[in-house]
Amino acid sequence: MKNLFFIPFLFLVTIASAQVQTGKASFYADKFDGHPTASGEKYRHNKLTGAHKSLPFGTKVKVTNLANNESVEVIINDRGPYVDGRIIDVSKSAAEKLGFINQGLADVKLEVVDPGDGKASDPGRPIEHVAVDENEFYEFEISRLKPKGYGIQIGTYQELVNLMRLADNLKSSYKKDVTVQVKVINGIKYYGLILGKFPSRPKAEQFREELKKKFPDAFIVEFNRL
Structure with missing residues (x-):
């Protein structure tokens, strides 16, 4: 479920x-x-x-x-x-x-x-004993949404801290809203990173073309069908 x-x-x-x-x-x-x-x-x-x-x-x-x-x-x-x-x-x-x-x-x-796409070549390979050089501080507001329209899904991640870094870089680089879809599958959380909110599919497709060089696997999602 x-x-x-x-x-x-x-x-x-x-x-x-x-x-x-x-x-x-x-x-x-x-x-x-x-x-x-x-x-x-x-x-x-x-x-x-x-x-x-x-x-x-x-x-x-x-x-x-x-x-x-x-x-x-x-x-x-x-x-x-x-x-x-x-x-x-x-x-x-x-x-x-x-x-x-x-x-x-x-x-x-x-x-x-x-920031790349945040993916490893072997996403199933566990990473152990990863240290962080300094403390990291994030400030953000959280609320549940029922977004409408279309967005571009950059990827799906399991490490929330990596997703936060990438989200910050994307927001700064492209000046677009960042939305995170949280899926719980068999007790494991996955985070889908979606960039932008567009009123029509052609607008979303235009932006996806802009992203294609850096994120060739990015694809269009329709929010009310997720």
Whole structure:
């Protein structure tokens, strides 16, 4: 039996750690090449990827080496590093672009440039012992709705904190209302993230085309049929 309700994210004001961080970066040793990451993808030293303790998989971040001002954009697909003071592990090729292969560590600034879709390649793979660098504070109002019209469903998630981060990024980037559909299936909660409210399907389709490059799996939903 499904229990559905909607939560409008009216205010997602403050996120203390998800947008910009500074700290030390390290890089993967060669021995990890071909090993599976926490997302289920295999680590490849020639791809621009990284590990972060809490950012959703698929997030694109810009990493800047504060010593030489070199930057590179990497996709988060793994968890870590679990060493005090380190905020990201990057692939060897990313470390080469940042110019700290010989040093082993670098002081870096990390900026979220694209929240991605928040999905892992293997959504059934559990993630354990995930730490958060700093406290995060969210302020928002919650009320049940019976929305009308159409929206664009970005994806379905189980981790509420990742959904909040993505919702905040989407709301800021696209200036659209964010609605969350909560489904309880066999005792497990799933959160559907829906962006925008449109009076007609053609309007929704126009916006979906805008989203297609970043969210190719996004699809149109009609609120009164959910």
